Amino acid sequence: MAKRKIITGNDPVLRTVCAPVQKITPGIVRLLDDMVETMRAAEGVGLAGPQVGVLRRVIVVETEPGNVYRLINPEIVAQSGEQEGPEGCLSLPGESGCVKRPMNVTVKGLDPDGNEVTVEAEGFLARAFCHETDHLNGILYPDKAEYMNTPDPDPEEEKMTPAAYRRHRAAGKKSR
Numbered sequence: 001m002a003k004r005k006i007i008t009g010n011d012p013v014l015r016t017v018c019a020p021v022q023k024i025t026p027g028i029v030r031l032l033d034d035m036v037e038t039m040r041a042a043e044g045v046g047l048a049g050p051q052v053g054v055l056r057r058v059i060v061v062e063t064e065p066g067n068v069y070r071l072i073n074p075e076i077v078a079q080s081g082e083q084e085g086p087e088g089c090l091s092l093p094g095e096s097g098c099v100k101r102p103m104n105v106t107v108k109g110l111d112p113d114g115n116e117v118t119v120e121a122e123g124f125l126a127r128a129f130c131h132e133t134d135h136l137n138g139i140l141y142p143d144k145a146e147y148m149n150t151p152d153p154d155p156e157e158e159k160m161t162p163a164a165y166r167r168h169r170a171a172g173k174k175s176r
């Protein structure tokens with residue numbers, strides 16, 4: 001396994017809709033292992049292909065240490081309920097926001113051996129699968145946030161509307 005570089009900021013790679021994996025090659029299996037290593041090194045709970053510059057529909061999720069999911073062509077096939085809570089992203093370091101997600105999701109995909117896998121996820125795990133599958137469609141969580149926490153908290157204004165957040169990013173992070 002090898003650690004890969006995590007793409008951050010306004011990189012258009014993070015805004016690209018990823019292509020399905022047609023064939024599970026040794027390269028795809030290695031990619032998933034590398035993504036697990038990269039996620040753990042960064043102390044994240046999930047990572048998607050585009051975050052390491054690979055525009056393929058692959059994700060890894062590990063909300064409980066040791067219980068890691070490596071999914072190819074994942075799809076959320078059912079969802080129910082609602083939860084609202086804080087979310088962050090390894091590609092948007094130092095930022096967080098409040099995002100509404102379903103409380104329960106059913107995720108289908110393939111494991112690295114090509115077996116069909118169905119995961120019934122609840123709570124934080126459901127949130128992680130929603131976040132990671134969004135990445136495969138070029139969606140970042142601030143797009144869906146109720147509000148963003150200001151990166152530089154001002155006691156007068158601790159929350160930022162999504163529109164204010166977009167202006168903040170456009171204005172302040174061009175040099176990245």
Ligand code: ZN
Nearest residue numbers: 088089090091
């Ligand atoms: Zn993310």
